[in-house]
Amino acid sequence: MRLYLALILLAPPLAANPVMDGADPHASVVGKTYWLYPTEASSRDPVFAAYRSTDLRSWKREGVILELDKVPWVKADGAPWHGAWAPALAEKKGKFYFYYSVGPQNPTPSRIGVAVGKSPSGPFTDSGKPLLTGGDGFEAIDPMVFTDPSFGGKSWFYAGGSAGAKLRVFEMADDMVSFKREVNVEQPQHFTEGAFMHLRGKIYYLSYSDGKWNDSSYSVHYATAPSPTGPWSYRGKILGSDDKHQGPGHHSFVENPATKEWFIIYHRWETTRKDPPFRGGRKIAVEKVEYDNKGLIQPIKMTDGRAR
Template sequence: MIRRPALRRALLAALLAGSAAAMAEAPAPLSFDGADPDIEAADGRYFIYPTNSGGTGQLHVWTSPDRQHWQKGAELIALDRIGWIGNDGAPRHALWAPDMVAANGRHYLYFSVGPQNPTPSRIGVATCAGLEGPCTDSGKPLITGGKGFEAIDPAVFVDPASKTRYLYAGGSAGAKLRVWTLGPDMVTIDREIAVETPPHFTEAAFMHERGGTYYLSYSSGSYRHDSYQVHYATASSPTGPWIYRGKIVESDARFKGPGHHAFLHDPADGGWYIAYHRWEGQTGPGPYKGSRKFTVQPITYRADGTIAPLEMR
């Protein structure tokens, strides 16, 4: 006969052993060449839209059956298929920071067009046949930067409560956040809404909603240094006022400069996930060279709705 204290110790030991085994068996997320990822899900599949580390003239989709293993897929759009690309007179251009959005029974791809300085950067939009394209440019810039504002890093959010379509953009040297509402066609600007730029904002704003709370997350610091990290603020509306909440993820001993991210509420399991990029195999404060890697990890919300800091794996 086992006495109760001994039984309790045996049960506790078994529980701890099982937890340790489960943690050991949980695979570390894989990472892939690319930066600035947006992430979407549909029909049991996952889609990531990154800046292409292998070149700056095209944007591709990556697909996965499990959020773990990713394969580079179709080209969505390229510089030579954007008719207005050369209107700024710059000798070279780049595409980066794509954002794919579903609306009106269609899909829309928003993207940054550079250079950023001294020529004003621009934001474009293309209409896509599906999550894997092909995509056709709208024929003109949606937003053009200037006067200290850099038109970069677009993120579109359709408010589930009001169905209003918001475009968030801006950052880098100007470190200014701006927000517009889009027309019903998703390819024209309705009007600009004055918003406060949140604390520690540099670039790459992203908006999501959970339980009636709106989460504005964004990158802070320099993307080529260990200062790059993700912060967030919350509000009762998509345009603030913001309550600053702190950091979501920052550099550690193994991984540097995590940032430019997107959130996903997975319809398959109801969980929340973050896709972000980071530098791997780097030491010191930077600047780092080479290719950034994107990866996907689960996000945890505390009982009060705040986000638990992410431990990179």
């Protein structure tokens, strides 16, 4: 009984969803630590920051890891302002690679950059040029890099969405700051943007957002495949608006390294109204993910309580 009480007292308080302000959260696990990279809540401050946690509940902002104003090529398009959106992190051979979206999307095309660091907390040094530029019906946003342990450690780059709603996939070169080749892939059903790839067992899960980012149609769908590049078998919508929250999407999946449980980290609007414009900015939340005996993801219910 004394041991039981001691464990209760030592346990950290459970944080309620949502866990923080922000959008487009990309989560990674490094060792026993979760790292989170969101689009910051203020669009007037074009920077990226890193957050860390040991329990997916309490997050500490480690500080700014990249400032767009200090990346020389960002201003080369002549646009009067630039947005810092939808980042992602990848680790390979002891280095960390930070991929990020640079707006605007109109009239100049969106671009994706990549910076390199020795730690998930940075500092990150930009590679010196855009990795991918939009145009011709493709919008270069929402990067995601997946390193496949089952196929010789190859790394695959996923990007695209919104205008044109087109997914593009590339095999990364060994330097992780350039492409080896583009892979032609079929377009997943109901794909709009925000692709994410994770592997569980022998099943590859391509998940993504559908709908309009700022209304109640925004939702998360997924497909499965026998490889990181398809062919995709569409499996349906797993996360959508409810009576209390609207437009959940642009997410990432993360696995607890100790328990092997999976979680989804996503953003949503905290409002009961169905018609935009929504007020108050987006919030980030965490939910546990359940799979059935065939490996299919069960519908995810949004909560206002603990993450697990």
